[in-house]
Amino acid sequence: MGRVARRRLLDEPERLRQALSPLRRRILARLRTPGSAAQLAAEFELPRQRVGYHLRELEAQGLVELVEERRRRGFVERVLRATAEAYVVDPDVLGGRGEDAVAGLDRHAAEHLVAVAARTVRDVTRMQTAAEQADVRLLTFTLETEVRFAAPGDVHRFTDALAAAIGEVVAAFDTPGGRPYRIMGAGHPAPADPEGAGT
Incomplete structure (x- = not known):
């Protein structure tokens, strides 16, 4: 035990x-x-x-x-x-679409975000369990913020600018033979405040 x-x-x-x-x-x-x-x-x-x-x-x-x-x-x-x-329930067990099924979706599709989030939940849970069994710490990081867009078109321009910035940072740190990390950036509308604050 x-x-x-x-x-x-x-x-x-x-x-x-x-x-x-x-x-x-x-x-x-x-x-x-x-x-x-x-x-x-x-x-x-x-x-x-x-x-x-x-x-x-x-x-x-x-x-x-x-x-x-x-x-x-x-x-x-x-x-x-x-x-x-x-x-933690693996979303694929509930009939979710596998990674291959959503690979062709554009990065603005909600279905793609859900598939990437599901993969993250599945992979991190498995790795965390293995790390606990080996009595080591799983090194992760999370970046989270909120941005307010004036118009729907700003979302696409923001995504392009963010992708370019991430590409530069990845190019600066990517090392052949180094330990690979999967980087995920996502955005979705913030849920409505149930208390009505800020309205």
């Missing part, structure tokens, strides 16, 4: 299906700290057999793991915990 991962990628349809029901999501959230079927049944006010069934299904998919077994009045109480603090 190893250390609990911070995030785990759900990239297999059956594993995702096993985790999706509301009760199983509650069980996974509760089992961030170890617990038994009897404990969960009492907390959720459900029959222990029902909770036990769901725990066995989650354990079979590797979503929960055995922490310890305790002798209790003629039976063995199994204490389990979730194998991750949070689970």
Whole structure:
């Protein structure tokens, strides 16, 4: 039994299906700290057999793991915990379009942005899990800002200028044989402020 991962990628349809029901999501959230079927049944006010069934299904998919077994009045109480603090769903499992399907889209297409973001979620989650298992830090960086455009045409001019600037910086730092990094720049309309601030 190893250390609990911070995030785990759900990239297999059956594993995702096993985790999706509301009760199983509650069980996974509760089992961030170890617990038994009897404990969960009492907390959720459900029959222990029902909770036990769901725990066995989650354990079979590797979503929960055995922490310890305790002798209790003629039976063995199994204490389990979730194998991750949070689970990330690979968008391709939900019928997303793969990278090849969107390669021909222009960089202003929302579908292209979604595909690139999905790939980033998938790749970074996998690498973070591997880094945690190796007890090393995954070196990443994130740049985020907001810009206000006066007219729709400014978006295209801004994108061209930004691409040219990034191209210059990449050319200055790109080293043959060096460790490759994938750089992603994206933009989308900022969500409306639910409080109406700034209007």
